[in-house]
Amino acid sequence: MAMNVPLSWLRAYVDVDIPVDQLAHRLTMAGIEVGGVEQIGGWTNCYVGHVLDVGPHPNADRLRLCTVDIGEERLQVVCGAPNVAEQQKIAFAKVGATLFNTHSGKVEPLKAAKIRGVTSEGMICSVLELGIGEEHDGILVLPDDAPMGMPLAEYLGDTVLELEVTANRPDCFSVLGVAREVAAFSGTQVAEPDAAYPEDGPPIEEQAAVEIADPELCARYTGALLTGISIGPSPEWLRERLTRAGQRPINNIVDVTNYVMLETGQPLHAFDFDKVADRRIIVRQARAGEKHVTLDGVERELAPPMVVIADPEKAVGLGGVMGGANTEVTEETRTILLESASFHPFNTRRTADELKLRTEASLRFEKGWRQGLPPVGLRRAMKLMMEVAGGVAAKGIIDVYPDRPEAQTITLTAERMQKVLGVTVPMAEAARTLTSLGIACRLVGDDALVAEPPPWRADITIEDDLVEEVVRVIGYDDVPTAPLAAPIPLSTPDPAQSVKEEVRDLLASIGMQEIITYSMVSERALELAFRGAEPPAPPMRAFNPISLEHECLRTSLRPGLLRTLAANQRHEGVPQWYFEVGKEFIFYGEGLPNERQKAAGVLSGPGAQASWATSEATTGFYDAKGVLESLCDRLGVAPSFEPLDDPFYYPGRAAAVTADGERIGELGEVHPEALDAFDVRGEGAVYFEVDLAALTAAVPQAERRFRGPSVYPEALRDLALVVGMDVPASRVQEIIEQHPLVVRTTLFDVYAGEQVGAGVRSLAYRVSLQAQDRTLTAEEVQRTMDRLLSRLERELGAVQRQG
Amino acid sequence: MTTAPEILGTLHNIRTVAVAELDGVEDDATLEAWRIAYLGRREGRLTLIMRTMASLDAEERRSVGVQANDVKALLESQFEAKSEELKAAKLAQSAKEGRLDVTLPGRRPALGRLHPITQTMREITRAFISMGFQVVEGPEVELDHYNFGMLNIPKGHPARDMFDTLWLDHTNPDGERELLLRTHTSPMQARIMEATQPPVRVVVPGRVYRFEATDATHEWHFTQVEGLAVDEGITFANLKGTLYEFARLLFGPERRVRFRCDFFPFVEPGVDMSIDCFSCDGAGAPDCRICRGSGWIEIMGAGMVHPRVLDMSGIDHTQYTGFAFGMGVERIAMLKHGIDDIRYFYSNDARFLRQF
Numbered sequence A: 001m002a003m004n005v006p007l008s009w010l011r012a013y014v015d016v017d018i019p020v021d022q023l024a025h026r027l028t029m030a031g032i033e034v035g036g037v038e039q040i041g042g043w044t045n046c047y048v049g050h051v052l053d054v055g056p057h058p059n060a061d062r063l064r065l066c067t068v069d070i071g072e073e074r075l076q077v078v079c080g081a082p083n084v085a086e087q088q089k090i091a092f093a094k095v096g097a098t099l100f101n102t103h104s105g106k107v108e109p110l111k112a113a114k115i116r117g118v119t120s121e122g123m124i125c126s127v128l129e130l131g132i133g134e135e136h137d138g139i140l141v142l143p144d145d146a147p148m149g150m151p152l153a154e155y156l157g158d159t160v161l162e163l164e165v166t167a168n169r170p171d172c173f174s175v176l177g178v179a180r181e182v183a184a185f186s187g188t189q190v191a192e193p194d195a196a197y198p199e200d201g202p203p204i205e206e207q208a209a210v211e212i213a214d215p216e217l218c219a220r221y222t223g224a225l226l227t228g229i230s231i232g233p234s235p236e237w238l239r240e241r242l243t244r245a246g247q248r249p250i251n252n253i254v255d256v257t258n259y260v261m262l263e264t265g266q267p268l269h270a271f272d273f274d275k276v277a278d279r280r281i282i283v284r285q286a287r288a289g290e291k292h293v294t295l296d297g298v299e300r301e302l303a304p305p306m307v308v309i310a311d312p313e314k315a316v317g318l319g320g321v322m323g324g325a326n327t328e329v330t331e332e333t334r335t336i337l338l339e340s341a342s343f344h345p346f347n348t349r350r351t352a353d354e355l356k357l358r359t360e361a362s363l364r365f366e367k368g369w370r371q372g373l374p375p376v377g378l379r380r381a382m383k384l385m386m387e388v389a390g391g392v393a394a395k396g397i398i399d400v401y402p403d404r405p406e407a408q409t410i411t412l413t414a415e416r417m418q419k420v421l422g423v424t425v426p427m428a429e430a431a432r433t434l435t436s437l438g439i440a441c442r443l444v445g446d447d448a449l450v451a452e453p454p455p456w457r458a459d460i461t462i463e464d465d466l467v468e469e470v471v472r473v474i475g476y477d478d479v480p481t482a483p484l485a486a487p488i489p490l491s492t493p494d495p496a497q498s499v500k501e502e503v504r505d506l507l508a509s510i511g512m513q514e515i516i517t518y519s520m521v522s523e524r525a526l527e528l529a530f531r532g533a534e535p536p537a538p539p540m541r542a543f544n545p546i547s548l549e550h551e552c553l554r555t556s557l558r559p560g561l562l563r564t565l566a567a568n569q570r571h572e573g574v575p576q577w578y579f580e581v582g583k584e585f586i587f588y589g590e591g592l593p594n595e596r597q598k599a600a601g602v603l604s605g606p607g608a609q610a611s612w613a614t615s616e617a618t619t620g621f622y623d624a625k626g627v628l629e630s631l632c633d634r635l636g637v638a639p640s641f642e643p644l645d646d647p648f649y650y651p652g653r654a655a656a657v658t659a660d661g662e663r664i665g666e667l668g669e670v671h672p673e674a675l676d677a678f679d680v681r682g683e684g685a686v687y688f689e690v691d692l693a694a695l696t697a698a699v700p701q702a703e704r705r706f707r708g709p710s711v712y713p714e715a716l717r718d719l720a721l722v723v724g725m726d727v728p729a730s731r732v733q734e735i736i737e738q739h740p741l742v743v744r745t746t747l748f749d750v751y752a753g754e755q756v757g758a759g760v761r762s763l764a765y766r767v768s769l770q771a772q773d774r775t776l777t778a779e780e781v782q783r784t785m786d787r788l789l790s791r792l793e794r795e796l797g798a799v800q801r802q803g
Numbered sequence B: 001m002t003t004a005p006e007i008l009g010t011l012h013n014i015r016t017v018a019v020a021e022l023d024g025v026e027d028d029a030t031l032e033a034w035r036i037a038y039l040g041r042r043e044g045r046l047t048l049i050m051r052t053m054a055s056l057d058a059e060e061r062r063s064v065g066v067q068a069n070d071v072k073a074l075l076e077s078q079f080e081a082k083s084e085e086l087k088a089a090k091l092a093q094s095a096k097e098g099r100l101d102v103t104l105p106g107r108r109p110a111l112g113r114l115h116p117i118t119q120t121m122r123e124i125t126r127a128f129i130s131m132g133f134q135v136v137e138g139p140e141v142e143l144d145h146y147n148f149g150m151l152n153i154p155k156g157h158p159a160r161d162m163f164d165t166l167w168l169d170h171t172n173p174d175g176e177r178e179l180l181l182r183t184h185t186s187p188m189q190a191r192i193m194e195a196t197q198p199p200v201r202v203v204v205p206g207r208v209y210r211f212e213a214t215d216a217t218h219e220w221h222f223t224q225v226e227g228l229a230v231d232e233g234i235t236f237a238n239l240k241g242t243l244y245e246f247a248r249l250l251f252g253p254e255r256r257v258r259f260r261c262d263f264f265p266f267v268e269p270g271v272d273m274s275i276d277c278f279s280c281d282g283a284g285a286p287d288c289r290i291c292r293g294s295g296w297i298e299i300m301g302a303g304m305v306h307p308r309v310l311d312m313s314g315i316d317h318t319q320y321t322g323f324a325f326g327m328g329v330e331r332i333a334m335l336k337h338g339i340d341d342i343r344y345f346y347s348n349d350a351r352f353l354r355q356f
């Protein structure tokens, strides 16, 4: 929440003897961030003028001809304002002054003009024309002591600090709070505003009664009574301060409640007490369905545990949020009951939220209980109200405070200060700083102090809060900078963590681009990705989704990858190989969901960027399989691939991947209908995914053992086989590689067609044979190949391909 | 029978003819034919003539042998010279014919890239690993209890406003909505401290979520790195030292840092750390787009672990102290690379990703 503090108002309580930019810097460093500094004024060619005489305009009834003295010269000016009068001090703009032109709606230079035949040598300004208010009913009348001839910028100019206040510092939603901050780093004290007023009326107990029905929701209610007031506009100084702080003046009573709220941080409300039945206030919970018209004229339906301020017959206000229309202060009001209370922060917040009615009052209440503050605001407001609206105050105040807590004190020791900050701060200095902030404290010996947090600082509850108060004012630059000195704690690295990062590196090194997609997708996207297959679990839904596109936590990485592919195809074409390492959220109805880490990829088009030097190739199942094989190989995992039936994939073109009998992933060519559903165009796409926990489990724990290469030569032989179509190639290779002399096998040709006949295919292997301890003889090599062939014949029905 | 003079005459003849023939040789095949014709071990003319020497007596054989060896040596050396000459000529020729257009694009092996967030996250964690921090991760779906309660933000606390929360549509048996998408990586502070007694020194990278409208600087889904160090004797000075070192590792050794008071309910005192602007070198140039004229760039929030947070996690705050910090990875990546819109990261536009 933002708070606007005019410098002129701040100066009423504390000397500001540093330039504005330094002031803003100091406040920011102490935790009160100055988000902006607005200069009011900056007018040129405008002066404090003295109206010498006001005469009729020869040609217009409603215009007046005035002579204005601005010290060095006297000027004649035409003025249409009804409130212009002789002897007034006014804001006078000479020709050339830059002002808001109410006719054109723009800020532009003032030109010399002849108005109905009479030359006007300038203008007497309204607040609207000066850009410091919204009224244009009349001219701005300055106080009589305004020095005639002084440049207006000097006299009226101001600087407004726009503060961003953190949630723990509601005290800085007040000018006094900010003044205390300034005092603290200037080493001075705030001049507390005067709150003494004569109490000449009969005792308040005889005239009014207050009862708190629910002390949990309203901890304290103070009230004062003022009779015989006269309602009217506030004096200029009050209107001006409110305007500069961003509030619109209303009438003297209401203006004072707002003024004191801005000054002290305590929200106040004035009831027209003659309209309160039985002169009795009851603070209670609203009844279900209870209707109440608030000051803004809106009828609202209330419900418990909202708090209403009521008389025995009706609600007269919404506690902590807004007063009621039925007891509004009007021009006829003669007696007011001034309320200054303390409402439950969260309940106030909830009420404001539910009614969509967040007010200056509710914002201040919801930031924390400050039960000491109501009488402070009450007395100050009474003093000002009597000043601006007259009246007689009842004797005493009402103070209903059922559960008044004991006064709290906090001890701060030099030892704790040292322990938290790593630097020694003399307790006398700490005490001085705290005192400047309005935190009363006394030294206990040299090494400790006892502090009493003031009513406006509910955020100070423990010793370390005092440590912060001291160090934030002294400045963090004074704390030394030291590296961590303690020994590094022992730790066992998480293997899943390193496998995950290794997988990322490997996939990138293979030529895939990493993407990161949103963890939330639409339910529809998941349906399209599962294509009727049973999902692992229904997706978790957001209670307050960002949008329908992001309503469910993903149970699959498929939608994100396919969407990314489709989106990039629009301006990139193929090839595109993408992978994502991310979580799937599988929720079984209780506890936390299983957050399954997966690495998944989609491949479309050849891996390498097409160029003049490469030939066109399409991407298919075996590209994705190759990626997985390389990945597993690098991690020391031996994967097996078996056909997989899953509607997401093209029938017959998908495989489940296992390692040591455990499923670690899957891959396949994506079903054309799934591609269509995600707007993927072109030749098709291959998808794979690996469960990183399962993969990690399959990574051998033992370190790899080095085996020296054989010094004896390798014998290479080709083995061309014809096998039945249903014989898996992996089985053929497995049998070949089981032979102890076989060190490497490469399948270099696969052929099915006329030359071998129907129902069979030819697989051609290059087999490398080698012994660790001798050179193999030609006979030995031939014998081995014969044995391999006969085993393949026997077990798989393979025959050697002829020709 | 062949006489010594005859042999010498033939030798002379061979030498003259061979040298003359060699002179005309212009390719490898002719050269090889020449070698076989004269120097071939079976049928070469020199070999044949040397074989006839067997019929000579010892005296003649020695003198003719010397001459024959001279001729052989001569022919061999001429052959080597010719062979070199041809090789050189061939190279010169092929160099002339096979001149490459070195400006044609190269044939690149496929090479992928890591997402800029991954790259930045690694840079950040690496810096802390070098200071003895261990990387751990935590759940993205969290309980209210860990995301808020254990961090000194009980229900109804005004600080909850700082974290617009994405709640999950699920209630526990007591009818309470308690599952949410973590709004920060900080709940891992509590989880780690509950599970381990000090010393603790960890960083927690991960995704976090906010119920927030997106614009150029806000995403509802972003990445944080959290840090936590708890031990006996850890002070604010150590927080400064650690984060200062981090800033230097990430943004260069000349960087200066600044700490100012800020509010996070789970630390006390709480600060945010800024580095001096690397774009305008801390000058605060009015037109600097990075620091917007302040000369400083906010990098992260930090503070001393709140005594209540320690106590709630079962760590005695009178014995142990600690510091915690947290930063947005996207923000740091944006600063480092001059990215002006956070929404690029999850658009996964290849034209964006390719640049990192």
Ligand SMILES: [Zn+2]
Binding pocket: B277, B278, B279, B280, B281, B282, B283, B284, B285, B288, B289, B290, B291, B292, B293, B294, B295, B296
């Ligand atoms: Zn800059």
